[in-house]
């Protein structure tokens with residue numbers, strides 16, 4: 572298992588200058604086993620899927636299935652699985668939605684979204700990452716104030732492993748230029764005003780001038796699922 576001390580010995584100067592593909596390559600070289608990629612099929616995630624394919628990286632790619640995603644998300648997932656020639660690993664809660672409703676009340680996302688995210692996202696992810704050394708995510712500093720300090724390669728104190736954020740310094744323009752240039756399949760809801768897409772009940776389109784993640788848990792203090800947080 573990785574520790575923060577081991578990570579400090581591993582990390583080199585200059586990694587912040589790495590291009591996105593070089594961040595992934597660094598992860599592949601340092602964590603032959605134990606490097607995994609989170610993927611929720613957002614715009615950032617399809618770029619990373621493409622980069623992994625270009626690098627011929629066969630690391631596990633996982634999708635956190637809360638059971639509450641938009642239908643379009645599943646359609647896109649299937650399209651990418653066909654394109655990649657392999658299935659994404661599905662992580663889900665051991666608690667079905669019916670069991671969750673019985674134990675914690677109907678529509679938990681409305682009266683306690685933090686608990687709902689903990690049950691449906693954080694616990695399954697924590698269990699999975701416990702056996703890994705490093706994970707790749709699609710977070711970008713520009714997405715939200717909570718992500719503005721994200722480094723390209725960092726120690727994830729929350730889940731106790733190394734975290735690679737190859738797109739940390741990418742702008743939204745850069746992201747979409749890449750998607751268009753490579754003609755990548757992307758989430759249909761991005762064209763309907765949703766820059767960030769999560770579960771259907773907790774995501775709305777954003778208005779002009781709003782934060783890119785303003786459509787997530789709109790009306791609540793909450794801005795993150797509990798998977799990422801950089802202060």
Ligand code: SF4
Nearest residue numbers: 680684687688770773
């Ligand atoms: S995003 Fe909403 S529905 Fe999905 S797990 Fe979190 S609170 Fe529940």
